[in-house]
Amino acid sequence: MKSWYLLFCKKQEQLRAKTHLENQGVNCYYPELVVEKIVRGKVKKVREPLFPNYVFINFDVETGPSFTTIRSTRGVVDFVRCGLSPQVVSEELITSLKSIDDLRLSIDQTPTAGDVVRVVSGQYSGVEAIYEEPDGERRSFLLINLLNNQVKISVENCHLDL
Incomplete structure (x- = not known):
């Protein structure tokens, strides 16, 4: 059998x-x-x-x-x-x-432009951001609100809650 x-x-x-x-x-x-x-x-x-x-x-x-x-x-x-x-x-x-x-x-596994993501670890831990675009294979560009200005940052994908 x-x-x-x-x-x-x-x-x-x-x-x-x-x-x-x-x-x-x-x-x-x-x-x-x-x-x-x-x-x-x-x-x-x-x-x-x-x-x-x-x-x-x-x-x-x-x-x-x-x-x-x-x-x-x-x-x-x-x-x-x-x-x-x-x-x-x-x-x-x-x-x-x-x-x-x-x-x-x-x-x-990758969000689309405009999606709200949360940074769960690293330098910007706990910050909510707007996903803008990929930055290579392992990083992404995000827009965060810093002192009432939108600032573009690059964060490793392992630090994001996708």
């Missing part, structure tokens, strides 16, 4: 592992989502893994391939285990992940 398992893969090699596993007749599921990011100063939609370095696989242990064959596949490190044996993942979890994947959820 087929069961779902979770594989831990080498960094940035999940797709390679998925390709080689599918060539062996193993059903693979690699959930991804679309994220808006600032890449080289431009907003782009990028596909990112929902679970970096992990791939769900579905196969029958009795008919093969064996656990050893799967573990020695290029890009695969090992099964996620509970004790000595690989942990079986429930069918309900995979079904719910696939239903979320079908909705094609898109997470927007």
Whole structure:
């Protein structure tokens, strides 16, 4: 009987592992989502893994391939285990992940011009500001009210509550 398992893969090699596993007749599921990011100063939609370095696989242990064959596949490190044996993942979890994947959820991490954001840490902690535009990949330009004047500042995105 087929069961779902979770594989831990080498960094940035999940797709390679998925390709080689599918060539062996193993059903693979690699959930991804679309994220808006600032890449080289431009907003782009990028596909990112929902679970970096992990791939769900579905196969029958009795008919093969064996656990050893799967573990020695290029890009695969090992099964996620509970004790000595690989942990079986429930069918309900995979079904719910696939239903979320079908909705094609898109997470927007960058606000649009004019949105009110709050600075949660750093030099301007606790200040509410108006988002103006991105300033590179990791910073943003904000307008804050300082002595009744709007002042343009550049703040790292990690200090913002998006």
